[in-house]
Amino acid sequence: MPRILFVSLHGSPHTARWVECVADSGLDLHMFGIDAGPPNSLLRGVTLHVPAPPRPQGPGPLTRVRRFAGLALRDTAEASRRILRRLRQRPLPLPPPGAVRVVEMPAAAPQPADARIxxxxxxxDYPATHGPAMLADLVVRLKPDLIHSMEFQHCGYLVLAARDILGADNFPPWLATNWGSDIYLFGREPAHAAMIRRLLAAADLYSCECHRDITLAREMGFTGPDLPVLPNSGGLDLARIAPLRSPMPPSRRKTIxxxxxxxxxxxxxxxxxxxxRFADRLRGHEIVMFSAGARPRVRALELREQGVLNIRVIDWATHEDILAEFGRARMYMGISLSDAISTSVLESMAMGAFPIQTNTSCCEEWFEDGVGGFAVPPDNFEVICGRFERALTDDALVDNAALVNRAVVEARLDTRVVQPQVRNFYAQAFGHLAR
Structure with missing residues (x-):
């Protein structure tokens, strides 16, 4: 039974949905926890290896309770700060029974809880408590047939550092997967470019979700074989999420x-x-902002308080909650300097919302500009405004796009299509390694 060690963002729904595709495929799946956060609630079928929490040292529990009670009487604020600090350092929460098997690794040398390397x-950087020495030790003990890092700037660099410790001759085959802006944006920055070139020279296999990024990896020195280009998020279960999609045509929806x-x-x-700019024409619409950064959140709330926009900020939601919002939306807009597919584009296409996404992603590998959505330049405000206005007013455009995009996601994004492709992906990977 081939053994795979994932080095990935174990709290990410994308990780969970990718692993789900191979959870019952006969592979022996393991994952290295790259930080102290909990695993995603959807993650299953994998053994998660985490550093053991440090053993208590110093005074016994009764003495510590007495000391803390004295502190609370003297300085309530400091006592509260210590409680909050302890909560932030709490051990990894256990996942639901049977979903993920958690194995504690012997703790390395003691490190401050917030130390980073x-x-x-x-x-x-990465947490010192989950550093390359810990990963290298797990590789030696686990002896995986393949290490699969998903994301470059933390997971891939971490694997590279562990490989430096063990040496190339003592390191298992390595598959490095590019997520998001890993190459397209960071490859232009000199320090990252040097690290990415080292990574691509060391990796036996490389994968990504954009044909664009295969070309970039080749330009940066990768010489290994090609693997299938697949969504890093592992697809969507279209039948399960169908009830979240409004039956009304997108042209009648009033959410953006x-x-x-x-x-x-x-x-x-x-x-x-x-x-x-279009506030007067959005009076009957609700704007929903998700994944909000600090500045946009503050500005959005200001616009709401001033009565300029009817805008709601989602600070936390499940994946199903977000899909349901897309299912009520006429359109979606995402502006960024860089991305891969943009999972939000795929979600909007699946739920019938018309996507407007910057052309610094590879969204045009999924929809035709002007038909299934708009691919706009990030640095031309007037063009973005023009495309937004058309999507706001052209009912035929958004309704036809929903039909076109539905056919695309059924053919390329449904888990019933993607799951066998992911399983074949690993069959091809092991085949390349055998040769």
Whole structure:
């Protein structure tokens, strides 16, 4: 039975949905926990390896209780701060019974709970308690037939650091998967570009969800075989989520979905500026912002308080909640300097909402610009406004796009299609390694 060790963001729904595709396929699946966060509630069929929490040292529990009670009487604020700090450092919560088997690894040298170790000069880092020495030790003990890192700037760099410790001759075959902006954006930054070239030279296999990124990996030195291009999120169960999609045509829906990312790539402030320009024509619409960064959130709430926009910010929601919002939406807009497919584009297509996404993603590998959605430049505000206005007013456009996109997602995104493709993906990977 081939053994795979995933090094991935174990709290991510994308990770969970990808692993779900092979959870019952006869593979021996393991995962290294890259931080102290809990596993995603959907993750199953995998053994999660986490560092054991440090053993208590110093005074016994009764003495510690007495000391804390004294502190609480003297300084209530400091006692509260210590409680909050302890909560932030709490051990990994256990997943639902039977979903994930959690195995504690012997703790490495004691580290401060918030200590982090940088990846060279890139600006990326990892928790010291979940560092490359811990991963290298797990590789030696587990002896996986394949290491699969999903995402570059944390997971891939971490695997590279563990490989440096063990040496290339003592390291298992490695499949590195590119997520999001891993190559398209970070490959242009000198420190990251050097690290990415090292990673691609070390990896035996490479995969991604954009044909665009295969070309970029080749340009950055990857010489291994090609693997199928598949959505990193593992597809959507269209039959299960069908009740979340409104039966009315998108042209009659009065919700507009906005991605609220505001970080190295996200430009949600541009989306808000577009909405503000058309505020008078959005009186009967509700704007829903999800994945909101701090600045867009503040600005969105200001626009609501001022009566400019009827806007609601979702601070936390399940994946089903977000899909249901898409299912009530006429359109979706996501503006960013870089992305891969953009999972939000796929979700909007699946739920009938017309997508407007910046052309710095590879969204045009999924819809034709002007037919299934709009691919807009991130740096041309007037073009974005023009496309938004048309999507807001052209009922035939959005209704026809919903029909076209439905056929696309049924053919390419349904889990009944993607699951066998993912299983064949690993069959091809092991086949390449055998040769």
């Amino acid at each position: 940088p990846f060279g000069d890139t600006g990326a 979905m906005i991605k609220g990312y505001d970080h190295f790539a996200g430009r949600a402030m541009v989306s808000l500026a577009v909405l503000e």
